[in-house]
Amino acid sequence: MEAGNSSKKSPGGHGENNLFHVIHKVPYGDGPYGRAKHAQLIQKDPEAAIVLFWKAINAGDRVDSALKDMAVVMKQVDRTEEAIEAIKSFRGRCSKQAQESLDNILIDLYKKCGKVEEQIELLKQRLRLIYQGEVFNGKPTKTARSHGKKFQVSVKQETSRILGNMGWAYMQKSNYLAAEVIFQKAQMIDPDANKACNLVQCFIKLARYDQARSVLNDVLRGTLPGSEDPKIKKRTEELLQELETLRSVLPPMINIPEALNLDEDFFAGIEKLMSEWSPMKSKRLPIFEEISSFRDQLAC
Structure with a gap:
């Protein structure tokens, strides 16, 4: 139960007042939280909200919701730092x-x-919670909402989203x-077209054009979730x-020593997590062989 919930529902459930609250998604009660939601959703007055x-x-009136809602409204009116x-x-x-x-x-x-x-x-902290089994309050899935629809999100999907x-x-x-x-790891866990496009952008910046084209072909073939999205197309x-x-010009100069700035212990944690999901696979993933290859080149 949410801490400090001082707003109470009005008795009954069929009156005109109750219908108003349901339609406009404004909570019952005349406490500050209820009035804040009224200012936000009905009066469209973010500053008053x-x-x-x-x-x-x-x-102490519905503190969980009040803080989250206030932060969202502040973001909308460009009061992000606050x-x-x-x-x-x-x-x-x-x-x-x-x-x-x-x-x-x-x-x-x-x-x-x-x-x-x-x-x-903060993203690393979220991943550490996954390693410790504390994400979703210890449950394998959580219920999320997007565009008014509810759906289930698994720990794997959440890990891939955070990595993305x-x-x-x-x-x-x-x-x-x-x-x-990081994008390679995310795609190994739960691939989609958006992360694939981000991966392509990385390959282009690193002048690895053949790899970029290979990933782009996967998106063009529609083999990845989200490929049909008009924005992705x-x-x-x-x-x-x-x-x-870019194929027709010289590749850009790349400073490999500066770019290779990875938290090895942190990525080892991701590798361990993935090995638990896919125990039959090699404990050492191909992407880490690639990192080792770069390190060996630098040592020469």
Whole structure:
């Protein structure tokens, strides 16, 4: 049960007032949280909603929801830094069940304001929880919602999603070799067309055009989930055009020693996790052989 839930449902379930709450997804009660949601969803007044969410948190009124909703509204009105500080300051008042959602919101906030290092560190923390069996509160799946529809997410899918976000973060640091390794791992766990396109972008930046074309062909053949998405199709066409243009010019200079900046212990944890999912496979995955090959070249 969520901490500090002072809002109470109105008696009965068939009145006009109850129907209003159901249609507009506004909670019952006249506490600060209920008024905050009314300001957010009915009045469309984000600034007033933020003030009321603050009051709800301080009053202990549905603190889990109040903090998450306030951070989301702050992000919408470009108060991202404040939202980050709010989560850091008040997440200690929230239940254990709310921490995962708060982490996901925090990752999005870090992404929006360009805090790449903080984003990577938090993603690593999320993966460590998976290693420790603490993700989804110890359950093998969780119920997620997207565009009003509920669906089940497995631990494997969550691991791949987190790795995909981490790979994107390394791309923002122009560390394309690290990003490539991470995307490869993510695709081994739960492949999709979006991560494939990100992997192609890494290969292009590393002037590995044959590998880029091979992955692009998988997307073009429609063999990966998400290949039929119009946005993915458009991006695939753009990457194909970029690839064909670059094939006719000299490859870019790549600083391999600088790019090879990987947390070996951390990636060993991913390898261990994957070996538990696929015990019949080799304990040492091909991508790590590739890392060793780069290291041997540098040692020469």
